[in-house]
Amino acid sequence: MSRMILTDVQIRALRVTHRTEIMDEKEVGLMLRVYPSGRRTFAFRIRGKDSKLQNAKIGEYPDVKLSTARLQAFELRQRVRAGEDVTATAEKAAKALKEAAATEIPNLGEIIEEYAMAVGHRFRIWGKTKRGSGSEAEMRIKAVFGHRWPTRVTELSLRDLSDDMIGYRPLSGKVSANGQVSRARAYLSPVFDWSANRKRFRKIGFGRRVPLPVIDLTETHDPASDDPAITGRRDRALDQHELKALLPLLVWPAPDCLGMQVSPEVDIRPIALRFLLLTAARLDELVRMRWQDFREAEANWHKPHVKSVRGDKRQQTLPLSDAAVSLLRSLPNYTDRRPDGLVFPNKQGRALGNWDRITSALQRRSGTSGWHRHDLRRTAATIMEKVKTSERVIDKILAHKAGTKDETVSRALGNYIASELELDFVKDPQRDALDKLAEVYARIENAQRHPPNQDV
Known part of the structure; x- marks a missing residue:
């Protein structure tokens, strides 16, 4: 001393x-x-x-x-x-x-509310649902750990929450619900990390102002990791025969044979799904798309926000194929479009909905089954890979935040490449890929003009 x-x-x-x-x-x-x-x-x-x-x-x-x-x-x-x-x-x-x-230590419900306001608002899964009953993440957590809501977070033990996950049974009476439990665990884990100022929240000012000695939920077993019924990766794309049956239905006005309750002249959901196939976009991006985002002179779609699991919010400027541009110009609201107006609105001018109903009708009429709207995006990506589009270009079209560890480029390269610059004598590889994608759909729809044995 x-x-x-x-x-x-x-x-x-x-x-x-x-x-x-x-x-x-x-x-x-x-x-x-x-x-x-x-x-x-x-x-x-x-x-x-x-x-x-x-x-x-x-x-x-x-x-x-x-x-x-x-x-x-x-x-x-x-x-x-x-x-x-x-x-x-x-x-x-x-x-x-x-x-x-x-007495000042929050309970589980309170710390989740704190996290939602401080961090969760950046992610869609933490946004309020249309039913107004809390966010999707909160509802998943509450389904599995709801009875712990009044418990102070520092009193929760790994054994307690592990027992909750092992013993959880859904109201439907299913024997197990490992997928539900896995989601609840995945959504609650960052809440605890933020509360304790650890892992990605360790930087001063990013975690909770007053850290709490709470458990690390990643030290518990994820029941979905060894459940043979949960593969963790969906591998579903529509094949050529399914597309041949489906594409003629993805038009405007909507086909009468679909039997929708709205008039075919105002139902643009089928042609909106065609636009998903042409652009490989996410459904929520399409639903939010406004006419000001369609940069017609450059034939681009500027997305102000694309999905970002981690890090800052990102934007994307996606080149459009000629087929996608023609589709937008064919929409009933194109002539009277307003910059802030939705490109794909419902009858009342609001965001489109009832996607399950139109999907079921399309499956019933086309004789297809087992596909979701997101599988259209997967289908587009798969076709682009089949016509020899580079994986890097497909990643850019999908707006995936690709890493650089396995690529021969530096991490700093992205800071020196401006996405807005275009040269009229150089064809954008993304536009070229999407043009080829549109050509594949056209050949599938019109088999007489292009025999099945002809190479793409």
């Missing part, structure tokens, strides 16, 4: 490789503890009248100033001289402080 007359300059400059205690020569009994992490705390140590050492915590520097620490040390020394046991007093005060802090 060393001694010195402590000053603020010295305290801030101290660097140690192991815990070090320094006694202040100016105030008897005042001690500074310095840790390798950079943490510095004031404490008090002195022998009482019975020659036994008495210790007391004073506080953490710089929350407690040096002048304040010296004043408290002086007061503690006077109490020791008067025969008081300041160690017992300090322990009693620490216990009271701990009990007071416990």
Whole structure:
């Protein structure tokens, strides 16, 4: 143990490789503890009248100033001289402080609400649903861990939540619901990481302002990881015969044979699905698309927001094939379009909906089954791969945030390539790929003009 007359300059400059205690020569009994992490705390140590050492915590520097620490040390020394046991007093005060802090620890429901407001708003899964009953993530968590809602998060144990996951049974009566449990676990895990300021939330200012000692949910077993019924990767694309039956139905006005309750002249959902096939876009991107996003002169679709699981929000400027541009120009609202108007609106001018109903009708009429709207995006990507489009170009069309570890490009390259620049004598590889994609659909629809055995 060393001694010195402590000053603020010295305290801030101290660097140690192991815990070090320094006694202040100016105030008897005042001690500074310095840790390798950079943490510095004031404490008090002195022998009482019975020659036994008495210790007391004073506080953490710089929350407690040096002048304040010296004043408290002086007061503690006077109490020791008067025969008081300041160690017992300090322990009693620490216990009271701990009990007071416990009353401020949020329960599970409260910490989820905090996370949703602080971080979750960046992700669609944490947005309020149309039913107004909380976000999709919150509902998944509540389904599995709902009875833990009033429990303080610091009192939750790995065993408790693991038992909840193992014992969860859905209301439907299914024997297992590993997919539901896996989602609940996946959505709750970052909530705990944010609360504890760990992993990707470890940077100061990104995690919770007051960290909490909560469990790491990734230390529990994910029941979906060894469930043979959950593959984790969907491998469904429509084949040539399915597309041949489906494409003639993806037109406007909507075919009468679909039997929809709305007039065929106002139902643009079928042709909207054709647009998904032509662009490999996500359904929510199409639903949000506005006429101002269609840069007709350049034949581009500017997406202000594309899906981003992590990191900052991203944009995309997608070149459109001639077929996609012609489709947009054929829409009933093209002539009277307003910049802020939806490209694919419903009868009331709002976002399209009832996708399950139109999908079921299309499957019934085309004799196809087992595909979802997102499988149209997967179909487009698969066809582009079949016609020898590079995986890098397909990634760009899909607006995937591709990594660079396995590519012969630097991480900094993206900072030097401007996506807006186009040269009229150089064909964009994305546009070329989407033109080839449109050609494949045209050949499938018109087999007489292009015999099946002709190479694409």
